[in-house]
Amino acid sequence: MSAQEDDSEHRLTAERRRKLGLLRERGRAYPNDFRPSDSAEGVRKAFGELNAEELQSAGKQVSLAGRIIRMRGPFLVIDDGSDAGPMQLYLDNRQLAPELAELHKLLDLGDIIGATGELFRTGKGELTARVAEFSLLGKSLRPLPDKHHGLSDTELRYRRRYLDLIANPETRRRFADRSRILRAIRGYFEGRGFMEVETPMLQHIPGGAAARPFATHHNSLDLPMYLRVAPELYLKRLLVGGYGKVFELNRNFRNEGLSTRHNPEFTMLEFYQAYAVHSDFMDLTEDLLRTVAREVLGQTRIHWQGSEIDLAGEFRRMSLRESVLEHCRAISDPSQLASLANLRSTATELEVPFDPAWGEGKLLLEIFEQKVEPQLFDPTFITDYPTEVSPLSRRNDDNPKFADRFELFIAGQELANGFSELNDPEDQAERFRAQAARRESGDQEAMYFDEDYITALEYGMPPAAGEGLGIDRLVMLLTDSPSIKDVLLFPHMRPEHAG
Numbered sequence: 001m002s003a004q005e006d007d008s009e010h011r012l013t014a015e016r017r018r019k020l021g022l023l024r025e026r027g028r029a030y031p032n033d034f035r036p037s038d039s040a041e042g043v044r045k046a047f048g049e050l051n052a053e054e055l056q057s058a059g060k061q062v063s064l065a066g067r068i069i070r071m072r073g074p075f076l077v078i079d080d081g082s083d084a085g086p087m088q089l090y091l092d093n094r095q096l097a098p099e100l101a102e103l104h105k106l107l108d109l110g111d112i113i114g115a116t117g118e119l120f121r122t123g124k125g126e127l128t129a130r131v132a133e134f135s136l137l138g139k140s141l142r143p144l145p146d147k148h149h150g151l152s153d154t155e156l157r158y159r160r161r162y163l164d165l166i167a168n169p170e171t172r173r174r175f176a177d178r179s180r181i182l183r184a185i186r187g188y189f190e191g192r193g194f195m196e197v198e199t200p201m202l203q204h205i206p207g208g209a210a211a212r213p214f215a216t217h218h219n220s221l222d223l224p225m226y227l228r229v230a231p232e233l234y235l236k237r238l239l240v241g242g243y244g245k246v247f248e249l250n251r252n253f254r255n256e257g258l259s260t261r262h263n264p265e266f267t268m269l270e271f272y273q274a275y276a277v278h279s280d281f282m283d284l285t286e287d288l289l290r291t292v293a294r295e296v297l298g299q300t301r302i303h304w305q306g307s308e309i310d311l312a313g314e315f316r317r318m319s320l321r322e323s324v325l326e327h328c329r330a331i332s333d334p335s336q337l338a339s340l341a342n343l344r345s346t347a348t349e350l351e352v353p354f355d356p357a358w359g360e361g362k363l364l365l366e367i368f369e370q371k372v373e374p375q376l377f378d379p380t381f382i383t384d385y386p387t388e389v390s391p392l393s394r395r396n397d398d399n400p401k402f403a404d405r406f407e408l409f410i411a412g413q414e415l416a417n418g419f420s421e422l423n424d425p426e427d428q429a430e431r432f433r434a435q436a437a438r439r440e441s442g443d444q445e446a447m448y449f450d451e452d453y454i455t456a457l458e459y460g461m462p463p464a465a466g467e468g469l470g471i472d473r474l475v476m477l478l479t480d481s482p483s484i485k486d487v488l489l490f491p492h493m494r495p496e497h498a499g
């Protein structure tokens with residue numbers, strides 16, 4: 001903002017504060033005695049088709065409340081958040097009581113008012129309420145963004161989401177769609193016999209994912225604590241306890257970088273089912289996404305950043321190794337992926353940085369993530385992940401070097417991760433020990449050894465499948481939003497005035 005613009009805003013704010021002072025003197029500042037009985041949406045649905053004569057005959061009195069978003073002479077337009085859009089009011093000072101006519105002079109754009117009056121149509125045919133009484137319920141001391149340009153500053157939209165919601169109706173629609181997506185997901189799983197549960201967000205051991213946790217301290221217990229990186233190990237404890245189908249819509253926290261696809265606090269769907277395998281959940285995931293898209297969008301065709309994705313067809317399925325061979329043109333021979341030495345040579349040729357301590361599985365995954373993942377635009381399940389990078393997944397019976405695991409990719413980003421669960425406590429303990437060794441070697445994303453979880457498995461967990469699906473990325477996909485910050489009401493950002 002320029003110095004001239006800053007000075008102008010300061011003068012406007014000073015004038016609004018002067019008006020607030022007058023309201024205080026009259027005892028009319030911030031009243032809380034108005035209760036609207038109508039909404040713009042309800043009024044338009046009930047009376048929007050009536051002509052001027054029919055409205056006059058009906059003599060319908062309405063009571064509305066909302067924020068003033070436009071002012072032109074005696075006409076005001078208020079926004080009450082209705083999907084049907086704003087509502088016009090007509091305040092004729094000649095017909096208002098003298099004290100209301102004076103109050104009218106104290107109104108500004110952004111003020112919140114409550115008004116009662118009779119519906120009519122203007123000469124231009126606009127449905128309008130002729131105000132008989134009104135109250136100024138909340139004074140806007142700061143001017144709203146310019147009505148013609150809305151709030152276009154992207155960073156300001158994220159920092160001051162309340163202004164974004166006021167100025168940009170499409171933002172409000174996007175978050176209404178997010179709410180509908182969550183309702184559709186809950187309905188889907190409840191309709192299939194899954195029980196929604198809640199598990200701890202504050203944990204002694206941050207398990208269930210390879211991620212760096214946020215650390216804190218519990219004063220009364222004098223113990224280090226962590227914000228959860230995933231609820232997985234607690235949800236599988238419930239399978240041990242006898243629940244056969246559970247799901248949780250949960251908030252997770254990972255101390256990682258910020259990007260258009262990553263926020264340190266995010267929402268995940270995780271669900272688990274006894275006596276299921278990973279391929280069952282691939283089928284379920286396809287059906288889930290189609291169902292949610294139909295319910296929220298009315299169709300399975302998604303428009304994403306100028307391209308179209310159709311969820312109606314069967315999603316492609318291919319192994320991790322097959323995807324690397326198909327999408328990396330520099331790899332002409334499968335033998336280039338056949339040994340650790342060859343994988344290192346291939347990574348060097350592809351300019352994929354790697355740690356010499358990595359094994360074959362980690363190195364293959366790194367090549368995939370850097371060179372293949374961005375190319376997976378159409379819905380694709382990638383299967384057969386190396387066991388080395390799948391510490392909670394069941395080994396494949398035919399080839400134990402690989403796990404019965406999949407990830408779903410759409411529009412070049414991972415949307416879901418699922419697998420047949422490892423229910424062998426001795427195998428799981430050995431993998432935890434390997435993860436703990438990696439932590440001791442400096443890998444801050446490696447998992448901890450969770451002794452209580454091993455104890456739970458020793459009581460017996462049924463064979464099962466589990467999956468995590470990123471809600472924020474799903475909302476991005478269904479609302480054509482290029483950044484995760486567009487679908488989080490309050491994304492994390494560096495403070496404006498870091499001190």
